[in-house]
Amino acid sequence: MADAEPDEATLPTEAGLAESLTHCEDETMIPVLASRRASELPVNEVACLLQAELQYGLTHSEVSRRRAYHGWNEFEISEEEPLWRKYLSQFKDPLILLLLASAVISILMRQFDDAVSITVAIIIVVTVAFVQEYRSEKSLEELGKLVPPECHCVREGHLEHLLARELVPGDTVCLSVGERVPADLRLFEAADLSVDESSLTGETAPCSKSTAPQPAGANGHITSRSNIAFMGTLVRCGKAKGIVIGTGENSEFGEVFKMMQAEEAPKTPLQKSMDLLGKQLSLYSFGIIGVIMLVGWLQGKHLLDMFTIGVSLAVAAIPEGLPIVVTVTLALGVMRMVKKRAIVKKLPIVETLGCCNVICTDKTGTLTKNEMTVTRVFSADGLHAEVTGVGYNGVGEVLLDGEMVHSFSNSSISKIVEAGCICNDSLIRNNTLMGRPTEGALIALAMKMGLEGVQQEYIRREEHPFSSEQKWMAVRSVHRTQQDKLGVYYMKGAYEQVIQFCSSYNSKGLTLPLNGQQRELYQQQKSYMGTAGLRVLAFASGAELGALSFLGLVGMIDPPREGVKEAVGMLISSGVAVKMVTGDSQETAVSIASRLGLYTKGSQSLSGDEVDQMDLLQLSHLVSRIVVFYRASPRHKLKIVKALQHIGAVVAMTGDGVNDAVALKAADIGVAMGQTGTDVCKEAADMILVDDDFQTIMSAIEEGKGIYNNIKNFVRFQLSTSIAALTLISLATLMNFPNPLNAMQILWINIIMDGPPAQSLGWSLWTGT
């Protein structure tokens, strides 16, 4: 339940606030409050110290002034090493040092030609390695900037959507489920707020937060500061408002960040195996080179010649640049995926994408456009109305037997539309929807009937919010003119859920008892609409939640996205199975899946309840044949992923809600929605689809396969050049022939054979040519 501290002090009257501000106004200094001190003080004192207005927020000019003083809400990346030093550090490689030594020896022996050639060769080898490493670093840096954190902040009385870096101390920030806390906040309103602080404390259990001040001295450790939301933590549940007390390095996360900077990013499995391969090859090459030098020396060849040949061979044969090439290739590939609107957060995922063979995808918004429009209304007393027009506007009509229904001209139809408006959290303003598309479609329906004002005529007294687990939403509301009354419950949701709360039905304003025949009729209508691919919502209202009166059904279309059908076709033909996991009913899900070419003859569907009843083994026997999982909720996704992994599949799973996070973590490739996805979900994911489009997954998989193959080919190429050089010199030496190549020739061949292919490989991946 909502919690605000202390009632009067937290939400001060404007006059009171103005007074407190004048008392503590100090034009020059806006302090940053340590979270410990802020947690001990009452909110109004914190606001006073920070010269902030809790509900109105800061003014834009004040924000600029504070930014000039405190800087941006971000972390300073540590001083970069100058380029010349990075370049010189390439010379520390022992092989390069050996080559340098042989150049010096050549000078001493007055073989100036050799000395010059070796030096030029060294410079080229070192420059190529330097350019590769520099590019790899830059691309990795770019990756970090791809998903800038955002936040909701109140400024000059308006809620604004900003980049988190724009926050300054004293800003008022609103938090909701799934969001990342953008700065250290002293909370002043909190409703059922619980926060995952594992990024800060390592504690995985979410920690519940309130607004009450902590007793002084009792909050030594940050985990005990229960009225502070720390930067970088994640809101698991509830809503809250807080005032920014610390930004950037002045936040508690600043300390952790400094530690993180010292940590190197872990290597990908491919990088690790390349490191190992490089080491093994070096060992063998050194062995062979040692033997060549020894034999050459025994044959009476010049020792310096054998030494320079040995060192040149080592430079040519040892693939010391291999791990770097792999990193550059992966990083540049990832940047290329960004252009295709897929953000891959971790390099290893590029490899995993290359071997992915099952994609489990949401329906709404990923396969379909998530642009809902009501096309049919069926009332509990058996009337069918058709609805025309598309989009979130009032253009279109509701037609009953060819006649227009307007306002309350037909009570059965109007009651459904009225319930859809009252039990609704969304708004349409200037033809723009603010809220959920399913609810927007209901408001657009009301606009077509001239009933959109109904939403404002009621005051909400109680609310049961919608969740994908529950699949229904209900409110208890009273008309503004009857505020003394208890009010009426209005419910909307999946038919199977809503009907369970009903004991009667509405027939032209009368409430009649619900019998088996009626239920059967509604069930038939629901299936009929679903089979046509419509999303079906049922409506009910009444004085008691357990004994509501059924009002009717509404069917809305959500057209498939363009290009998805082709993408599905291509994936299936390249051996990647595509499965739909949706909260919608079987009829709707199967109909859309058939339209997209997913569900064909022999395909099967399974409900969330059936998934619940099976154990993992039973599900894994069946899972390869199932194409559609209907009436499924986030918790089923985890079981589906596990069952698929049990049979050896490499699974990509999409998700957007807070509860999807576990399944995304468990999947080999967790895919979050960039637009509709919550921060929690993006956090857990390995890849983010910028435009929520299914086709992007296909592009990413294609890209991953391409990158993987390129790396494999490059390794083969490198090996073959090394083996060729080693074999040639070994055979010549063993057979006591004069050396076919001298040191410089070996080095030059190496430069020509390895340098350009490595560069162009990265370049072709970058440009896509």
Ligand code: ATP
């Ligand atoms: P997915 O994106 O995985 O395909 P979905 O959008 O199909 O998920 P949900 O949003 O969980 O699934 O919806 C499941 C069912 O809940 C819908 O078929 C509908 O009947 C009902 N429903 C959807 N949105 C609302 C809402 N805002 N209020 C009440 N009921 C809803």
